[in-house]
Amino acid sequence: MTYCVGMRLDRGLVFMSDTRTNAGIDNISTYRKLFAWEDTDDSVITLLTAGNLATTQSVVSLIEERMKAPGDRSHAILGLPSMYQVASLVGQTLREVISQHAQTGQKADSAFNASIIVGGQVKGSEPRLFLVYPEGNFIEAGEDTPFLQIGETKYGRPILVRAYDPGMSFEAAVKLLLVSFDSTIKANLSVGLPIDVQIYERDTLRLGKRFRVRADDPYFRTISTGWGEALKTAFDSLPDPTF
Amino acid sequence: MTYCVGMRLDRGLVFMSDTRTNAGIDNISTYRKLFAWEDTDDSVITLLTAGNLATTQSVVSLIEERMKAPGDRSHAILGLPSMYQVASLVGQTLREVISQHAQTGQKADSAFNASIIVGGQVKGSEPRLFLVYPEGNFIEAGEDTPFLQIGETKYGRPILVRAYDPGMSFEAAVKLLLVSFDSTIKANLSVGLPIDVQIYERDTLRLGKRFRVRADDPYFRTISTGWGEALKTAFDSLPDPTF
Incomplete structure (x- = not known):
């Protein structure tokens, strides 16, 4: 399993993933x-991957290989005119890798499936955030659903729903995501530290x-311990029922 | 889906289930x-069910039928000498119902599976709490794992893990469970109000x-709104990271 979140803010985008x-x-x-990846002053793209590791590594390798292929920029994700086309190309690549292994050769015990969050900005348009499915199609985060999760999404969702605010600072967003990741890590052994964080400030067109937040990171330890205590205080502040 | 929790406290047992x-x-x-059910001053048993409704209704009907069968108390769950034997009999009944439909007749799209939480007390021994699997075997809640969940268990788990305390009052336990249920109901459409609650005070041998907590219950509305605000306050009380 895995836990990754991509989040839209007024200020830009925040991405967080575990590494287990x-x-x-x-x-x-x-x-x-x-x-x-960034194509300075032109486009910036971040990917978060969940699912079969062989599939996601292939997708990332193909994306990188095609970006560097001299003279053939037709399949490169940097240089495309819109984030929609970036998501579409990532979807095609994902579908290509999965179908290569799923339709021929040995049957695997587990599926070759993977999901990918793609976000970023292309010059001249807004920052955008997508979730690409194994079939290659995708959905976009919007005002009503401002964050996208993949992997083990459930344990960490309630706090995101309750405390998210589009106007929050990058610092507050990272804090919120760390609380969400901490709850997930405490509940599911297949999600683990270290945690990778990437921030993108809108209109900068630079990463x-x-x-990386490691297990011995003092701030993460403050959050992890502090959140337990803060939750207890919050819980105690609610009135008891009478019956 | 469903969400049910059985919880061991020093004071006794608390059971909560949704009804959707x-x-x-x-x-x-x-x-x-x-x-x-209660067999006054002798034993008290509570069941929480999740899974295929036809299966769980059959199990409960069989349990009730056999309890009332004149002259045949050999399959009755009231009157058994221990909670272990109660859990074992519930497991046998569950297994019997599932195998009846699973091995003969039409294949169903979804499995006939169900899980059951059984808890209570038999005179002369401690209150005990079990989770019975579709195979008929079961596990018991202990000091290290003092509550058992079935159904949609993930959204509501982090708060249980953080705020549970074996010495808490029945009132605090009901409040904790309502917070856990509220988080789950907000996230999963297949879990819904009203919520049923049953309390058992140890050594009383009476239910x-x-x-039942309905959607318009003022206390539930206080908890549901108050928890969102309390969480935000808790979140704000943690320090922001610097980077």
């Missing part, structure tokens, strides 16, 4: 699931701050 | 999923308070 992968509970590894 | 059932999102009904 597993094939059974006795085969656990750490892999990056957050990828970002913003990117950092 | 669905076969597709366009076929929604309200059914009781909480059942309780305790039992009530």
Whole structure:
């Protein structure tokens, strides 16, 4: 399993992913699931991946290979005229990789499926955020659904729904996402630290701050402990029922 | 889907269940999923059911029928010498009902599976709480895992893990469970009000308070609104990161 969230803010976009992968509970590894590229002053794209690791690594490798292919920019995700076309190309690539393995060769125990969150901005239009399905089609985050989750989405969702605010600062958004990730990590062994974070400030057309939160990160420990206490205080502040 | 929780406290047991059932999102009904019986001063048993409604209704009907069969108390769940034997009999009954339909007749689109939480007390021993699987085997709640959930368990779990305390009052436990149910109901359309509650105070060997919380219940509305605000306050009380 995996947990990744892409979030739309008035100020831009925030992306967060865990790094744990597993094939059974006795085969656990750490892999990056957050990828970002920029074509300075022209476009900025971030990807978050969940699902079959062989599939998502192939997709990312293909995207990178095609970006660098000299003379053939027709399949490159940087340089496209809109984020819609970027999402569409990521969808095509994902579908291509899955169908390569799913339709021929050995049947696998688990599906080759994967989902991808794609977000970014292309010069001349707004920042946009999409969730690409294994079939290659996709949905876009909007005002009513301003964040997209993939992987183990349930444990961390209630706090996102309650505390999200489009006007919040990047700092508050990172704090909110860390609380959501902490709840998920506490409940599901297949989601684990370190956590990767990527920030994109709208209209800069350059990748913003990117950092990794490790288990020994003092701020993460403050949040993890502090949230437990804050929740207890919040809970105690509600009146008891009478019966 | 469904959401039910059985919880062990120092003071006794608390049971809570929603009442929504669905076969597709366009076929929604309200059914009781909480059942309780007492054999005054001898034993008290509560059941919470999740899964295929035909299966769980059959199990409950069989349990009730066998309890009333004159002269045949050999299959009755009241009158057994221990809660272990009660859980075992519920497991056998569940397995019997599932196998009746699963092994013969038409294949169904969805499985006939169901899970049941059984809790109560038999004179001369402690209150005990079990989760019975469709296969008929079961696990027991203990000090380390003092509550058992069935159905849509994920959204409402983080708050249970953080705020549960074995020494809490019945009032606080009901408040905690209502917060957990509210988070789940807000996230999953297949879990819905009204909510049934049953309390059992240890060593009384009589069913305790039992009530239904409806959508217009003023206390539930206080909790539902108040929790959103309390969470925001809790969230704001944590320090922002710096980067």
